[in-house]
Amino acid sequence: PEEDCSLVCRGERGSPCGGVARLSIYKVEEQLPGHRKRNVHYRGCFKLLKSTIGTFPIYSFQPNLTTQSCIETCTDKELPLAVFKKPHCFCTWPSPLFSLNQQLDKQQCVGNRTVTSALTASTEPDHYQVYHTPVLSRCKERMFLPQRSSSLVALSSFPGAGNTWVRHLIELVTGYYTGSFYFDGTLYNRFKGEKDYWKSGRSICVKTHESGQKEIEMFDSAILLIRNPYRSLMAEFNRKCAGHLGHATDAQWKSKWPEFVSSYAPWWASHAVSWLKFGRRLLVVHYEELQRDLLPQLRLITAFLNVTMTEERLLCAESNQDGHFKRSGAQQPSFDPFTPDMRQMINSYIHTVDQALRSRNFRGLPQEYLPR
Structure with missing residues (x-):
């Protein structure tokens, strides 16, 4: 009888614990397409x-x-x-x-x-x-480089430009850990290279937001990740107020945002311009193009990193591209946080970076950054 298999757990009252000398047998129904089942x-x-x-x-x-x-x-x-x-x-x-x-x-x-x-x-x-x-x-299994590299490659971006997401993609498509110029304890569970000394040579590339000439020249080459400043500024403000996946409150947008923009918007431009000026060997990746054309962009990145990419790794990255590093876009401030003065300032910085890219024979910024 069924009650023989429904004895109450002594240590957790209210939960069934099976029965003495009894086996509970369950039928597992086959799942429909789209459902997940043991890594399937x-x-x-x-x-x-x-x-x-x-x-x-x-x-x-x-x-x-x-x-x-x-x-x-x-x-x-x-x-x-x-x-x-x-x-x-x-x-x-x-x-x-x-x-x-x-x-x-x-x-x-x-x-x-x-x-x-x-x-x-x-x-x-x-x-x-x-x-x-x-x-x-x-x-999804990853490891440190089997032989220490004598060449340091930066994955450089302004904060809020999607550096964490791109690290996730690079690790999937290469199979190697990425490192960091910093140590963010909240990222260590996912990025095992986060604790490793950034100059160890054991990581495929190293995250950095630095933009001083001395720091830039420490690297032999760099992937320069650029994102629309309007999006980058909002993403970084959310992170500073509520962590990697959280959202700032309306009160924070109204009280802290103006000062944040006046301080961080110039940095968005100076970061890109400095890397374009002092970086030795550069691959420029636009966040928006990576979103639109994931596979071609990943091929460019792995070629730059001098890593042979298999179709299996490419499929893995495509299938797991979001990871758990994208903030939900559902919760936004209830008003437009950018004033006309802010927009005028940011648009001037967009033109500055666009010209800096062209002066080094790179393509200019994507059209959507600013109506032209």
Whole structure:
């Protein structure tokens, strides 16, 4: 009887503790696409040609195939993607075939008819559900550089420009820890290079917000991350008032914001101009372009870092791109915090940085920074 398995816990009254010489057995229902299960993630619904499917390294025909049994088959074969269409299961490596921009509405897969032969002569494409297996989750594993580098690479930005997010992406796509010129205890649980001495040579690059000539010339090269100053200033003000993921209150916007802008807006410009003037070897990355064109930008970054990037790592970064480092955009001040005088000042700084970029033969700032 059921009551034999429902004895009350002595140490935690009100909670069932099973029963003496009894086993409680539960049925775990198969989860629908989009749900997570033990490092298993639904990648999406994709239209694939039979000729393409036929090149995948592992194929299994299972009359009673389930999503989970296909994933387990591919996990056993140490392959990171399970491609599923009942009763056919394929296992393969990451490739551009499975880019997020190739993804279709999952209903096209859920209601799709069952096929009887996977490798027929038909050249018509078919729809397949694709899952990441636990093998892909290993791409989140990172380490220090196996050999200390004699070259120091900065990941330099004005505060609030998305440095923490870009560190997250670089670690995913390279597999190596990033370091920091500072030590932020709130970031250590996620970034193990945070405590490491910044000149140790064990990190793929080093976060810094410094903008003095002496500090800049300590680095052999740098990724200069630039973000729209309106967004950067608001992000940094939120961080100073409420931490990495919090939001300032309306009272703080009204009382502390004007002084903050008068102090920090000039720094936004001087930071970029100084790195453009004193930096030896630079890659300029615009936050907004990284958001829009993630994969091409990551390819540029890894090439600059002289790291060979695998498709598996690239897929890992694309699939986990947000991390837990983006502040929710839902909570904003109830009024426009930028006065006309502030806008006039900030716009003049935008023109200054734009000209500094062009003077070093870089492209100017993105169009959205300022109507031209």
